[in-house]
Amino acid sequence: MAQTVFAPWTDPQQTPLIEFRNVTKRFGDFTAIDSLSLDIYEREFFALLGPSGCGKTTMMRMLAGFETISDGEITLGGQNISATPPNKRPVNMMFQSYALFPHLSIWENIAFGLKRESRDKDAIAARVEEMLRLTRLTKFAKRKPHQISGGQRQRVALARSLAKAPKLLLLDEPLGALDKKLREETQFELMDIQEKTGTTFVIVTHDQEEAMTVASRIAVMDEGRLVQVATPPVIYEQPNSVYVAGFLGDVTVLEGKARKAGDVYELDWAEGQPPLRCASPLTLSNGQTGYVAVRPEKVEIHRNRPEDDNVLRGKVIDIGYLGNLSTYHVELGNGQIIKAQNFNTERDTRRSFTWEDDVWVNWTDRCGVLLEG
Secondary structure (H helix, E strand, O other), rough: OOOOOOOOHOOOOOOHHHEEEEEEEEEEEEEEEEEEEEOOOOOEEEEEEEOOOOHHHHHHHHHOOOOOOEEEEEEEEOEEEOOOHHHHHOOOEEEEOOOOOOOOOOOHHHHHHHHHHOHHHHHHHHHHHHHHHHHOHHHHOOOHHHHOOOHHHHHHHHHHHHHHOOOEEEEOOOOOOOOOOHHHHHHHHHHHHHHHHHEEEEEOOHHHHHHHHOOOEEEEEHHHHHHHEEEEEHHHHHOOOHHHHOOOOOOOOEEEEEEEEEEEEEOOOOOOOEEEOOOOOOOOOOOOOEEEOOHHHHEEOOOOOOOOOOOEEEEEEEEEEOOOOOEEEEOOOOOOOOEEEEEOOOOOOOOOOOOOOOOEEOOOOOOOOEOOO
C-alpha cells in the first residue's frame, strides 16, 4: 500500500491549527516582527530557523502568551488567542534549561502539572506511566534529575510538557545543552515521540542540520520577516534567495550578468572565464544581474579536464577531512573560491588530491540554482 504523504499545506481544504495574521511586535522604536503572516497545521513538526535577533524566539513567545502582539492576530484552533493569558492556552513550552525540580523524582516531575489541575490520583498515575513508557524512562522513575544523563533529563522535560496533552508544544533550542552525538540521537527520538502523540511541535533553532532533520517545514527568518517557508528539500535544493542559499548548508555563490541561451541561462561572471550555464524556471532579462548558487556535493573535482558544462580550472588551497567526506577549497584564476566534495568510500588515508594541486571542477547545468539579483 502506498504511504500517504503528509502535506496538509498543499490542500486548500485543510484548516491551519495556528494562524499568524499580519502580526507585528514592537519593542519601543524597534520592530522585532514586521507584519508577518504564517499558517502551521495540526501534527506538523514546524521549525523557525534563523540567526540570533531574527525574531524567531519572539514569535514563539507570542504563541506561548509571554509577549503581547502590537498589531494583527494569532489564532489557535480557530480561536483568537492574542489576548489569552499563557495559563489559559492549550500550549506548553519546553526550554533549553529543562527547568526540572531537583528535589523531586522523575515520576513527580512529570506529575507536577497534572497535580496542580487537581486530577484524580489514578488518572495522574496512568498518565505519568504512559509518558514514562513513551520516553523510555520507566526504570528511572524513582531517580532525581541529577542521577540521570543530560539526554534523559531532556526526555523528562519532554514527558512533563506532553503530560497535559497540549494542542501545541513549543521547543526553544531544546537540544542546545547536549553534545553533538547525543543531540543527533535525540532529534530522532523527538520525531518518533511527536509522530506517536500527534501533537503539533514548533521548534526554534539556529542549527540548520537540526531543522533539516526534524521538521516537516521550515520557516527561514531574517530581521522579523519570513524569507522562505517550505519543506527541507525545497529550502535546500530550491532556495528563493541568496540569503536562504547561504544560510542553509554550504554553498558557493557566483555573481554575473545573465542572458538566455536556448533552454538555459548563461552567466558572464568573470573576465577570461567561460560563462556558467544554468537551467532555471526564472525569467531574467538579458544583462540582468543573477547569481548561480552551487552546493559543494554537486561539484566534481578532476585531475584532467572533463567534457561537461561549467568546467573551471583552479588550484587546491585547503582541504577539510570530515571522515565520511573531504571538502576541497579550489581557487579559480580570478581568485574566486569554490568548494567541491568527495565521499571517502574506501578505507585509504591517501587523498586523491592534495594542497597546491592543479585541478578542474565542474557541475551540470541542472545542479546550480539561478537566483535573481
